[in-house]
Amino acid sequence: MTTDCTHLVQSSRATEAKTWVLSSVDRAMLMHTLRGTWVFDYLPDEQSLLASLSVLLSMYPHLNGRMVKGRLVRLTDEGVPFNVQDMPDLTVSEVLFAPEKADRFSRPLKVARVKAGRCAPMRVTLTRLKDGGVLGVRCSHGCLDGMSFYTLMDNWSKLYRNIDVEPPVVDQSLLPQPSTRKKDELREEARRRGWRPFGLPAILRSVWHFARGTFRRQSPKIHIGKNEIAELRRRLESSTGLRLTGHEVVSALIMARWSLLFGYQDAPLLKQVTVMDCRGRVEGIPLSFAGNGAWSAVTAEAFANVPLEEMVRCIHEGLTPYRQTPSEQLTGEMQLGVDLSSRRLLWLPFDFGKTLLGRPTVIYTNNFCRAPVYRPDFGGGPPVCVIPHDLPDPVLIWPAPPDTGGVEIYFKGVPAVRYNRLPADHPFHSTIHP
Numbered sequence: 001m002t003t004d005c006t007h008l009v010q011s012s013r014a015t016e017a018k019t020w021v022l023s024s025v026d027r028a029m030l031m032h033t034l035r036g037t038w039v040f041d042y043l044p045d046e047q048s049l050l051a052s053l054s055v056l057l058s059m060y061p062h063l064n065g066r067m068v069k070g071r072l073v074r075l076t077d078e079g080v081p082f083n084v085q086d087m088p089d090l091t092v093s094e095v096l097f098a099p100e101k102a103d104r105f106s107r108p109l110k111v112a113r114v115k116a117g118r119c120a121p122m123r124v125t126l127t128r129l130k131d132g133g134v135l136g137v138r139c140s141h142g143c144l145d146g147m148s149f150y151t152l153m154d155n156w157s158k159l160y161r162n163i164d165v166e167p168p169v170v171d172q173s174l175l176p177q178p179s180t181r182k183k184d185e186l187r188e189e190a191r192r193r194g195w196r197p198f199g200l201p202a203i204l205r206s207v208w209h210f211a212r213g214t215f216r217r218q219s220p221k222i223h224i225g226k227n228e229i230a231e232l233r234r235r236l237e238s239s240t241g242l243r244l245t246g247h248e249v250v251s252a253l254i255m256a257r258w259s260l261l262f263g264y265q266d267a268p269l270l271k272q273v274t275v276m277d278c279r280g281r282v283e284g285i286p287l288s289f290a291g292n293g294a295w296s297a298v299t300a301e302a303f304a305n306v307p308l309e310e311m312v313r314c315i316h317e318g319l320t321p322y323r324q325t326p327s328e329q330l331t332g333e334m335q336l337g338v339d340l341s342s343r344r345l346l347w348l349p350f351d352f353g354k355t356l357l358g359r360p361t362v363i364y365t366n367n368f369c370r371a372p373v374y375r376p377d378f379g380g381g382p383p384v385c386v387i388p389h390d391l392p393d394p395v396l397i398w399p400a401p402p403d404t405g406g407v408e409i410y411f412k413g414v415p416a417v418r419y420n421r422l423p424a425d426h427p428f429h430s431t432i433h434p
Contacts, residue, residue: 008079009050009124013058020062020073022142023175024341025292030070030142033109034149036135037102037387039095042380043133044160046084046126049378052159053082053124059168060152060290062143066117070142073121081123083107092132092384100218102387106136114140135378145292146389147277150371152290157376168290175285175293176335178342186340190347193336194298198346202353209356209413215392219411219419222432224250226405232434239309242316247367250397250407251300252312253434255363259304260428262359262418267305272315273350274299274322275366275393281327282334295334296364297322298350355394360414367397374402 022030057064057080064080065073095105106125113119121140127133139149148168155165209215233249236242255272278285278293285293299318302311321329333349340347354362373386388398388410396410409432411419422428 006084007050007082009053009057009064009082010079011057011061011064011077012054014077015058015061015075017061017075020065020075020170021172022071022073023172023292024178024338025175025295026142027070028341029145029292030115030140031111032141032391033111034137034139034141034144034146034391035102035106035389036137036139036149036153037105037389038135038153038376038383039092039132039385039387040135040378040380041092041132041384043128044126044135044378044380048160049124049126049135050082052156053080055159056152056156059155059165060170062170063122063139064120066119067115067121067140067142068117070115073143074117078120080120081107083123083125084128085125086128088128088130091130095129095134096385099385099387102136102390105134106138109138109140111140114142132384135376141292141391144290145294146366146368146391147279147294147371148290148292150368150373150375154372154375157378160378166288169286169288170290172291174289175291176282176331176338179335179339181339183343183345186336186343186345187347189336190340190345193333193349195336195347195349196351198348198352202351202356205353205356214417215413217413217416217420218390219416221398222409223400223404224253224406224409224433226400228434229406235434236309236312240313240316242313244312244316246369246407247397248312248315248319250409251365251367252308252315253432254365254395254409255300255302255315256306256308256311257428257432258363260431261415261422264304264359267303268359268361270300270302270304271298271350271354271362272300272318273297273355273362273364274319276322276330277370278330278334280325281322282331283326295330295337296349297330297333356414358414360394363395364393365395365397366391366393369397369399369407371399373399 061075062073065075067073105127114121121143125136158165276295276297279287300315302314355364374382394413394415398408400406400408
């Protein structure tokens with residue numbers, strides 16, 4: 001591999017704003033970096049990428065500014081690094097065969113340097129392959145959530161093709177703001193909603209798993225085809241009388257097979273936590289909001305031994321109040337989370353420590369099938385593959401390539417350790433497929 005050159009891309013148009021202030025959710029996400037890896041069977045034009053990226057940065061000015069102590073970004077337009085590297089002996093098929101090596105296609109973005117303002121919150125790498133190209137992008141999770149990140153890439157590809165885009169809304173004042181409620185009142189509401197403090201047991205478990213490298217463990221993909229999902233959805237709708245979504249069907253299947261994966265001797269109460277997109281659901285947050293506009297909510301509770309039909313009913317009923325537009329439930333929880341954080345009270349809607357047990361009873365799920373993951377087109381068509389990012393979500397539901405269809409499931413952390421130890425003839429492998 002040889003590195004060809006490095007550009008520092010600045011905005012095509014100055015912004016009037018001077019700073020972008022991180023919210024409490026942004027600051028909580030600062031420890032993570034979004035890593036996007038788009039594999040194309042053609043090579044996007046370097047100069048067109050640079051020109052369109054410059055226009056893109058005028059729409060996302062906080063990405064080419066510099067952070068101050070992890071609290072705000074000065075919109076100084078100091079530029080985003082754009083590296084170009086050559087891997088002339090590497091083919092697209094070889095990249096697809098080894099997705100676990102995705103780190104080589106994007107330069108590291110160190111959290112400490114980002115927080116201190118010593119580098120931009122985003123950097124880009126274009127890799128020239130023997131028969132195609134890879135676009136690798138890293139971005140601080142403190143500046144964008146997953147939906148914003150993949151929408152940014154879709155917007156970039158439209159600008160590359162001279163297609164107008166809806167300008168993203170980069171306005172932190174639209175998020176819920178801290179109220180004047182007292183600590184005792186906030187604790188009481190948190191208890192009433194079933195929230196739990198992030199206490200010493202969860203901290204100790206987190207440190208232990210971090211030291212063992214558990215959070216870096218990931219399972220191979222588990223592919224569930226679109227026809228399998230459609231047939232299971234038809235069967236469950238017939239037996240329950242409900243109109244179900246693909247997410248409800250797949251997440252119910254995972255929840256129903258959780259006890260088989262971990263070999264419970266009894267039937268504990270399982271809780272499913274779902275990452276919800278607040279755009280259009282929390283009043284004031286538009287669909288085009290760019291930033292951290294997601295919230296983790298407990299969307300189902302069921303004992304591990306209940307039938308799949310009961311699991312999907314629990315999930316459907318649990319998700320319904322969060323999907324309203326606007327959603328009173330989601331608005332109330334997000335406001336409570338902001339208020340607690342502003343008073344330095346670390347409470348969560350679920351017991352985080354139970355995601356880290358040897359046999360977890362909290363199933364944390366993040367689904368990206370609604371995000372425009374495969375939509376970016378830099379002149380030669382959409383990517384042949386988008387390698388999943390490496391966030392520590394215990395259960396990741398990821399869209400399969402469009403020509404394949406269906407979804408890919410990845411386990412991370414404790415579930416990955418368990419899954420990777422299963423023998424080839426373990427019944428989980430067959431029963432996860434409906």
